[in-house]
Amino acid sequence: MLTEYTGVLVILAISLVLIAVLLGIHLRVGPRREFPSKQDPFECGERPVTSPRRRIAVKFYVVAILFVVFDVEAIYFYPWGTVFRELGWFGYASILVFTLPLVVGLFYEWMKGGLDW
Numbered sequence: 001m002l003t004e005y006t007g008v009l010v011i012l013a014i015s016l017v018l019i020a021v022l023l024g025i026h027l028r029v030g031p032r033r034e035f036p037s038k039q040d041p042f043e044c045g046e047r048p049v050t051s052p053r054r055r056i057a058v059k060f061y062v063v064a065i066l067f068v069v070f071d072v073e074a075i076y077f078y079p080w081g082t083v084f085r086e087l088g089w090f091g092y093a094s095i096l097v098f099t100l101p102l103v104v105g106l107f108y109e110w111m112k113g114g115l116d117w
Contacts, residue, residue, distance in 0.1 A: 062114050066106070073102055 002009075080087075080095050087094075109115060 059114055062109065066109060066114075069102060069105070073099070 076098065077095075080091065084091060
């Protein structure tokens with residue numbers, strides 16, 4: 001039974017040994033000097049202008065979640081569209097059940113003003 005997983009176990013063992021060796025080399029040879037400018041937050045080569053702990057409006061998160069939801073929806077629409085004729089009414093009903101809550105959510109978000117910038 002384990003013979004099927006021998007290749008996976010060998011790769012796992014090699015990767016763990018490689019991680020241990022590289023980490024050991026880094027800890028042994030790497031620089032250990034610490035100074036205050038090293039401890040400052042680093043952001044794209046620039047000093048931060050504002051605190052990273054400032055509050056961000058919830059609407060940015062809502063728009064991000066909406067993007068992910070509709071991106072996933074698009075992933076399901078493309079394969080469904082390619083086999084639309086073969087699926088018939090069952091395929092139409094199933095995509096309607098899938099799409100209806102998303103459309104209701106979009107309408108709700110639109111009415112609440114979540115998409116207004």
